[in-house]
Amino acid sequence: MTVEEKVGQMTQVTIDVVTAGGVGVNHKLDAKKLDDAVLKYHVGSILNVNGEAYTVDHWHEVLNAIQNAVEKSRLKIPVIYGIDSVHGATYTLGSVLFPNAISAAATWNPALVKRSAEISAFQTRASGIPWVFYPVLDIGRQPLWPRMWETYGEDPLLASKMGEAYIEGLQGKDMAARDKVAACVKHYGGYSMPFNGKDRTPAILDERTLRGLVLVPYEAGIKAGGATVMVNSGEISGVPGHANYHLLTEVLKKEWGFRGFTVSDWEDIKRLHTRDRVAATPKEAVRMAVMAGVDMSMVPYDFSFYELLLECVKEGWVPVARIDDAVRRILRVKMQTGLFERPRPDAAMKAQFEQAGFHAANLQAAREALVLLKNNGVLPLSRGKKVLVTGPNADLLSVMNGGWSLTWQGDKEALYPKDKRTIRRAVEAAVAEGSAKYVQGVSWEKELDVAAAVAAAREVDVIVAALGEPAYCETPGNIEDLALPAAQIRLVEQLKRTGKPVVTVLVEGRPRVLRSVTANSDAVLWAGLPGNEGGQAIADILFGVANPSGKLPFSYPRNVNGFTTYDYKPLENTQDNPAGWEFPFGHGLSYTTFAYSDLKVSAPVMARGAGVTVSVTVKNTGARAGQEVVQMYVSDLYRQVSPPNKELKGFEKVALAAGEAKTVEFRLTSKDLAFVGLQNKWMVEPGDYKVAVGGLEGGFALK
Numbered sequence: 001m002t003v004e005e006k007v008g009q010m011t012q013v014t015i016d017v018v019t020a021g022g023v024g025v026n027h028k029l030d031a032k033k034l035d036d037a038v039l040k041y042h043v044g045s046i047l048n049v050n051g052e053a054y055t056v057d058h059w060h061e062v063l064n065a066i067q068n069a070v071e072k073s074r075l076k077i078p079v080i081y082g083i084d085s086v087h088g089a090t091y092t093l094g095s096v097l098f099p100n101a102i103s104a105a106a107t108w109n110p111a112l113v114k115r116s117a118e119i120s121a122f123q124t125r126a127s128g129i130p131w132v133f134y135p136v137l138d139i140g141r142q143p144l145w146p147r148m149w150e151t152y153g154e155d156p157l158l159a160s161k162m163g164e165a166y167i168e169g170l171q172g173k174d175m176a177a178r179d180k181v182a183a184c185v186k187h188y189g190g191y192s193m194p195f196n197g198k199d200r201t202p203a204i205l206d207e208r209t210l211r212g213l214v215l216v217p218y219e220a221g222i223k224a225g226g227a228t229v230m231v232n233s234g235e236i237s238g239v240p241g242h243a244n245y246h247l248l249t250e251v252l253k254k255e256w257g258f259r260g261f262t263v264s265d266w267e268d269i270k271r272l273h274t275r276d277r278v279a280a281t282p283k284e285a286v287r288m289a290v291m292a293g294v295d296m297s298m299v300p301y302d303f304s305f306y307e308l309l310l311e312c313v314k315e316g317w318v319p320v321a322r323i324d325d326a327v328r329r330i331l332r333v334k335m336q337t338g339l340f341e342r343p344r345p346d347a348a349m350k351a352q353f354e355q356a357g358f359h360a361a362n363l364q365a366a367r368e369a370l371v372l373l374k375n376n377g378v379l380p381l382s383r384g385k386k387v388l389v390t391g392p393n394a395d396l397l398s399v400m401n402g403g404w405s406l407t408w409q410g411d412k413e414a415l416y417p418k419d420k421r422t423i424r425r426a427v428e429a430a431v432a433e434g435s436a437k438y439v440q441g442v443s444w445e446k447e448l449d450v451a452a453a454v455a456a457a458r459e460v461d462v463i464v465a466a467l468g469e470p471a472y473c474e475t476p477g478n479i480e481d482l483a484l485p486a487a488q489i490r491l492v493e494q495l496k497r498t499g500k501p502v503v504t505v506l507v508e509g510r511p512r513v514l515r516s517v518t519a520n521s522d523a524v525l526w527a528g529l530p531g532n533e534g535g536q537a538i539a540d541i542l543f544g545v546a547n548p549s550g551k552l553p554f555s556y557p558r559n560v561n562g563f564t565t566y567d568y569k570p571l572e573n574t575q576d577n578p579a580g581w582e583f584p585f586g587h588g589l590s591y592t593t594f595a596y597s598d599l600k601v602s603a604p605v606m607a608r609g610a611g612v613t614v615s616v617t618v619k620n621t622g623a624r625a626g627q628e629v630v631q632m633y634v635s636d637l638y639r640q641v642s643p644p645n646k647e648l649k650g651f652e653k654v655a656l657a658a659g660e661a662k663t664v665e666f667r668l669t670s671k672d673l674a675f676v677g678l679q680n681k682w683m684v685e686p687g688d689y690k691v692a693v694g695g696l697e698g699g700f701a702l703k
């Protein structure tokens with residue numbers, strides 16, 4: 001390969017660069033621009049859509065046109081197309097839109113998450129695209145952050161298990177298979193912890209917190225075979241993600257042995273100069289990023305990266321060896337995805353794009369993602385009831401899908417499939433004809449027809465108020481106040497005054513502080529971002545067709561200054577300064593009851609390098625079948641760096657018929673007790689450990 005061809009492989013542009021105009025189904029490619037990109041600049045990759053989702057047919061046209069250009073080139077190296085298939089093949093019309101990650105995490109069911117990834121991979125590859133920018137393995141511990149819903153929540157073990165399952169689902173054993181794609185683990189690392197809560201603002205993280213907490217799901221994702229990695233768009237303690245040699249090269253590539261490639265995030269190499277001001281010129285920014293370990297640049301609007309990197313190499317400012325390493329990594333992934341053998345979309349897959357089983361899997365995922373936070377007995381509702389459905393999120397599909405849904409912001413309601421049900425439509429279908437009324441009451445921020453909603457409430461048996469947030473993504477989702485807007489809180493207050501029971505459904509990407517809403521609601525169902533089957537799944541839970549089994553994957557704050565995670569440090573919860581949550585991590589009610597007994601730790605002492613078995617019996621003591629998430633927490637009573645109150649060390653979701661009991665076993669080894677100590681290295685310390693499962697406690701000593 002010539003230097004030009006190599007540097008081209010490292011260049012990724014957005015499809016706008018090769019487009020003649022038009023949006024979505026009207027989008028047209030520009031043959032001349034495409035030839036320029038592929039033949040003159042040798043680009044290795046193209047990404048994104050022009051504005052909104054395409055049909056499968058149009059995707060095939062796009063991918064075939066790109067390959068036509070490739071075939072005119074000297075080396076005929078296929079272009080790898082990348083796309084944000086974030087909760088399904090989100091940029092293909094008619095795709096299955098699954099619960100987003102925060103809701104997927106609420107299922108605590110990695111098998112469901114894996115299945116959703118398999119279907120997402122199928123529909124993405126059926127669209128001709130072999131590379132997906134997902135999963136997000138940033139942990140979600142900053143509830144203000146507008147991308148919290150793209151994460152699997154606050155706990156590193158839960159996020160790791162979900163991430164592994166997702167990667168397995170996307171990539172399978174062989175990424176070259178016709179229905180598999182390469183994953184992109186993002187946004188490595190620490191992006192999710194902006195100090196002020198706004199997107200793309202600084203995180204302040206020390207090495208110990210990074211390694212012990214933030215990087216844990218990433219390492220799991222790399223070990224699970226994650227083929228590519230996207231770089232943190234923000235900065236950690238003054239070092240922009242794209243200039244972080246330590247994380248990109250020392251940790252990721254050297255320590256963890258990552259052999260895939262890293263891709264920058266959108267325009268972020270340029271931003272080392274224009275925004276972060278760590279590089280005095282655009283050229284220095286290119287050199288800095290490449291030398292830090294970025295292998296491909298999502299430039300994405302021009303070929304400046306290509307030109308500047310070429311100059312750097314020719315002037316000896318960037319060694320050819322670094323370019324060779326980057327290109328080798330990129331070509332390896334192209335080989336692994338089978339692109340050299342089958343560079344074109346598989347025409348036969350078009351007819352298989354739509355499958356009934358896909359929608360059934362989505363409905364199951366959505367049902368299990370719903371978390372019943374409060375229920376004073378009003379739920380499940382009987383179908384004979386008269387219901388008022390109200391609130392800003394009652395009659396929209398976009399709000400249940402959030403960003404990365406058919407468009408970047410996900411807010412184009414008209415693009416959503418007409419056969420999917422909003423909450424309003426699903427409730428209407430569940431009750432006798434004419435028994436459900438709908439009055440919106442308020443928008444997200446403003447009162448509309450509250451008086452009409454209150455009047456309607458007086459005529460019914462029960463009120464379902466669907467509150468929450470609009471669809472949003474990234475910086476446009478920044479907020480100044482975590483509280484639910486006052487208009488929504490007041491709506492529930494006024495509905496409550498009618499004396500009719502209020503069931504609040506929260507459709508939101510992050511835990512908006514509820515103020516009086518909890519007290520004024522007889523039941524609260526957290527729906528998060530449940531996807532296109534969300535409306536149906538919510539009705540199924542409300543009317544008892546399905547039994548709720550979701551559990552919160554984050555701590556729901558009670559106050560806007562109360563961001564305390566479940567694994568808080570002793571300092572965070574003292575007599576003078578008590579921690580408090582609206583609803584704790586791991587919480588979620590069922591329509592049946594479960595009782596725990598016989599917690600046993602197999603030995604009182606664990607030797608270093610060995611393990612113990614923790615077993616517990618869980619019984620369904622209620623009258624209907626249900627699923628329970630058995631959660632095992634371990635507390636290290638003393639350690640050289642202040643220990644968390646407790647840490648999740650195992651979980652299992654079990655299905656139990658009424659009256660049925662099962663014994664669940666967890667294996668706990670001394671490795672599971674490791675933490676990052678004073679020397680910033682993983683270590684274990686002898687001492688006493690407490691084990692807690694379902695309100696029971698046990699313990700052992702590590703010798």
Ligand code: BGC
Nearest residue numbers: 048084133186233265266474
């Ligand atoms: C986002 C990434 C995304 C990329 C490509 C960026 O703005 O931060 O998550 O993969 O755009 O669309």
